[in-house]
Amino acid sequence: MKILGSIIGSRGFASVDEILLTVSRYAEDTQDKGAENAKALLIFITSRQQTWLVATRRKLYCVLDDLRDEEPRVWWDYSVEYSLDQKKFFLSDNEGKPVSVEFREQPGETSILRINSQDWQYSNKLFTPVSIQESLGRLIAEAQGSPALPMASDLSAH
Numbered sequence: 129m130k131i132l133g134s135i136i137g138s139r140g141f142a143s144v145d146e147i148l149l150t151v152s153r154y155a156e157d158t159q160d161k162g163a164e165n166a167k168a169l170l171i172f173i174t175s176r177q178q179t180w181l182v183a184t185r186r187k188l189y190c191v192l193d194d195l196r197d198e199e200p201r202v203w204w205d206y207s208v209e210y211s212l213d214q215k216k217f218f219l220s221d222n223e224g225k226p227v228s229v230e231f232r233e234q235p236g237e238t239s240i241l242r243i244n245s246q247d248w249q250y251s252n253k254l255f256t257p258v259s260i261q262e263s264l265g266r267l268i269a270e271a272q273g274s275p276a277l278p279m280a281s282d283l284s285a286h
Contacts, residue, residue, distance in 0.1 A: 142193050142200045144168050151182045151189050153203040163187075167271045169263055171241065171250040182210060183271035185258050188219060190248065194276060206244070210268045217268045219243070226273060231261050 148166050155163035163184040168191075172179035179224070180191040180200075188208040193200035206219040206227050219227035221244070232240040238249040241260065250260055 139195060139198075141195070147180050147182065147191050147193065147200060150191055151184070151202060152199045154189070154205070155184065155187070165273065166270055167267050169267045170254060171237070171260065172248070173254070179250070181267065183268045185272050188268065190243075204243075204246075208268055208272075210265070210272050210274055212269075212274055215265075217265055231259075259266050 147168050151166055151168075152163050166182050166184045169181045169183075170178060171181055176195045178193040180193065182189040182191055186207060189203045189205045190203045191200050192203050206221060207224075208217060208219055210275055211219045217229075219229060227244045228242070230240075230242040232242060233252075234240065237252060239252055239260070241248045241250050254260075255263060
């Protein structure tokens, strides 16, 4: 039945709770403690696919929900740290090496979020009037229990 469902696309997109559950299961499998306060941000949507970023106390995950697949899946995860003093967030790989983050705004329906030299599209309509940069910074700050959220003019990635 799952094969038939994936062929005809009968499943709908996962809910936010299902996206968070996908990350929670993945976190358990990878020994990531701290996924209990996870926060999700939808960054891309088409008729067949959604892309989510999910922040926990320790990690930032990318979850792809493609209706052609049986269920959403985690594509990558990086360690994340939010500096309240600097009002910046920092990503690093499993070896502790810094991961680059670039926001490439483009005219039209989509722009590019480049993370560690991988391009991920995001839907511009999801980030009006609040930018993806500000939305992502707030997501990370909230997941880490930051007492004060960053201001748009001060927020940046490293």
